[in-house]
Structures are given as structure tokens and as C-alpha cells.
Amino acid sequence: MKIFSGTSNRSLAEKVARKLKLELSPLELHRFPDTEIRVRVVNGDLEDDVVLIESTGIPANQNYMELFLILDALKRSGARSITLVSPYMGYQRQDHVFRDGEEVGFEMIVKILESLRVDKLISFDMHSVKLPDVFTIPVVHLSALPLFAQKIEKETVLISPDMGGIRRIKILSELTGSPFGEIEKDRDLATGSVQSSKMEGDVKGKNVALVDDMISSGGTVKAAVELLREKGAKKIDVFATHPVFAPGCDKLLADLGVEKVYVTDSIEVPEKKRFENLEILSLADLIAKELK
Numbered sequence: 001m002k003i004f005s006g007t008s009n010r011s012l013a014e015k016v017a018r019k020l021k022l023e024l025s026p027l028e029l030h031r032f033p034d035t036e037i038r039v040r041v042v043n044g045d046l047e048d049d050v051v052l053i054e055s056t057g058i059p060a061n062q063n064y065m066e067l068f069l070i071l072d073a074l075k076r077s078g079a080r081s082i083t084l085v086s087p088y089m090g091y092q093r094q095d096h097v098f099r100d101g102e103e104v105g106f107e108m109i110v111k112i113l114e115s116l117r118v119d120k121l122i123s124f125d126m127h128s129v130k131l132p133d134v135f136t137i138p139v140v141h142l143s144a145l146p147l148f149a150q151k152i153e154k155e156t157v158l159i160s161p162d163m164g165g166i167r168r169i170k171i172l173s174e175l176t177g178s179p180f181g182e183i184e185k186d187r188d189l190a191t192g193s194v195q196s197s198k199m200e201g202d203v204k205g206k207n208v209a210l211v212d213d214m215i216s217s218g219g220t221v222k223a224a225v226e227l228l229r230e231k232g233a234k235k236i237d238v239f240a241t242h243p244v245f246a247p248g249c250d251k252l253l254a255d256l257g258v259e260k261v262y263v264t265d266s267i268e269v270p271e272k273k274r275f276e277n278l279e280i281l282s283l284a285d286l287i288a289k290e291l292k
């Protein structure tokens, strides 16, 4: 088996390779002044099973293009099979038509990946449990919830910031034995602004773990934290698998006054976006186990 990585999440790829007692195989990656990218597999004639570790956080479009080009180069260099480890897949929230006239971005990404002959995909906490069904290739859908469960203290109430996360919160509740509740969230599809006005579950005087799949603008977490405070929550910890962290999100989270924000390294958080109460849990062990 050979492991490759582009530039999107090299530190996670290096950790996985170390755990498998392998080294990352070399790739040449050149960016032209006009933003085009050229990729070359340095030691051609692979004739091997290949693993490519690439995430598609910010900048999503550039990272996807890099991923497509690497896949093409790997196949042309004789890769016997390609397992794509994409811990976070951009465009997954565009999984159906919300308003007339829209594309379905995620379906389009799946078509491209399959046409580039990816044999198997490993990903984490996809936006919906139905997303693996969009693929015709096997998809291993892993979760960071067991890592989160280790950080959640007894007597904590688990809260999903929207109805879409209720399945996730029930799984975590089974792992921790904690009670759970959910918030009703409304998002304006044109502006993206979020309102959280109602919730089910009693948080008065309790420690709360707010659990989501991703944090992008931070709007969902902010609205949820404000409501939880109104309802009398004591200590609030935030858990989210994917730190998408759009511009301004790091400051918003740092200023939120919650105890801790736990995320994973599904997306690499650059040093300048890290803040004091951010803790990054690594998915490397779970990925290495799956690849063994």
C-alpha cells in the first residue's frame, strides 16, 4: 500500500502514515501564476493499492481541483486501486434542491469522483446519514463521536443545535448515557442568517455539550449558545467534527465565552485561526485502524 497526500491536510496524512509505519509517497505539485495546478506522481508505475488523504475545506474549490488532478495522475501512473480518505467533504450541505433552479453540488462531486475511478471512500460525520447512498462505490462512514464521548463529563445534557442533528445526538447519548435535547433552528436560505428560538430539553443549571457536524460561519453555534444561556445553562462546551472556520468564525468562537470548543483535524486549522479554548482531537488513529 502507498499513501499520498496533497496540500489540504498534510499533517493528518503524515500522522496516519506514521501510525501505519509508512512514509508519504512523493508527489510534485506546481501552482501556476494563473492558479492552475500541475500534479506529477514522482515514482511512476505504481502497480500498487493506493490511499489518498485529502480534505476539501477552505478553499473548497481549489482543494477539489487539486484532489481531481491527483486522482487522475494516480490512475495514469498505474494505481491498482484508489481509496480516498476525505475526512471532510465540501459541498455536502448542497445535497438536494432547496429552492427551484438550484444545482445539487454534492451529487456533481460524487459523479466526478466516480468517473476518476475512486474505488472506495472513507469519510467522517457526513452532513446526513443518507449521503453515502449517493455513491455507487463503497463508502465507510466513520464518526468522531467516540472521541467526543471521552471528553463529556457525567450529568451533562447533550444538545443538538438543529433538528437535523438529532440522530447524532442520540448516538452520543447511547455512548455517554447522558440525556439529550434539541434546538429548533431557522436559516434564511438567501442570507444564511440563523435564528434559534425554541428548544426541547431542560438545561437549567446544567452543564451542556452542544454537538454539531461542522462549524462554518459560527452562526449556528452562536445562536444556540445564546438560547442555552437564556434557558439557564451553566457550563457550555461545543463539539463539532469539522472546523470549516470561514473568515471571522475563529474570533466569533473565541468571544463566545464557552468553556471549550472541541473539533477534529478533519480539516487543518491554521495556526492563526487557533484560539485559547480550542482543542483539536485527531482522527489519525481511527483512519489508520480502518486502513490496516
Ligand code: R5P
Pocket (backbone or CB within 6 Å): 093, 161, 162, 164, 165, 194, 212, 213, 214, 215, 216, 217, 218, 219, 220, 221
Ligand atoms: C447545518 O445543518 C449543519 O449541521 C451546521 O449546523 C451548519 O452547517 C453550521 O454552519 P454555520 O457555522 O455557518 O452556522
